Amino acid sequence: MGTDHIRVPLVAPGTRAELGDIETRILKERGRISLLYQVLLNSAPIAAGWESMLTAVRHRTTVPAALREMIILRVAVLNEAAFEFDAHVPHALAAGLAAEKIEALKAAQPADLFSDEERLLLELTDRMTRDVKVPAPLMDQVNARYEAGTVVELVATVAAYNMVSRFLVALNISH
Known part of the structure; x- marks a missing residue:
């Protein structure tokens, strides 16, 4: 094409x-x-x-590359942005995210092979992307686990890649 x-x-x-x-x-x-x-x-x-x-x-953030790429890939799946997903698979693999986890991100509910930390970030990603509003108990868990700067960076990662995927989809940028 x-x-x-x-x-x-x-x-x-x-x-x-x-x-x-x-x-x-x-x-x-x-x-x-x-x-x-x-x-x-x-x-x-x-x-x-x-x-x-x-x-x-x-x-330029403190978010580990594998977690960042996991978030980006999940946003791409949720927003049906195949171009974004395909562009970030090599980055995710290079960052050490296992191929099985990359594949699992495509599921409605990702598999149990993710760590507690990864599941927490996937829940944050799903809520921000699907619902926009993040329930207080979920944000309490995120704030309990990370320093404020990292919380801002994690939320900015989800938000930024929602912008990217929505831009790509709206303007029909694909392979």
Whole structure:
């Protein structure tokens, strides 16, 4: 399938002089200007803000990479964002998330092979993604387990990747 199904035009890297600085930042952080960023470059302020926020979430928090990638994959499943899921499987594997766990994230209720900590974060992810509101007892458990900064980072990870998946799905960005 080509890119003709995407609902806005792609911006080819190097075709708009005014995007040079943001393209340089994207290349520095990502190593390439992906299909997603070719869409985002339709708006320089959004592309720049997106790059800053998602780089902070993925590379500058205290959340262990395997937990972060588990959250991202679960959000992608819940929002039916196959492009996001497929893009993050290699990152999850590299972070040490077992292939069986990656597969289990596709289930309505992930299997018992997850640790207590992972199940807590999956419940947080599911509640934030499906219901938006997080029940007080669940947040009490999260706050009891993590310092405030980590709680903010975990919630920001779920929220940020809900934004990513919803953007991808709305604009029909897929393989």
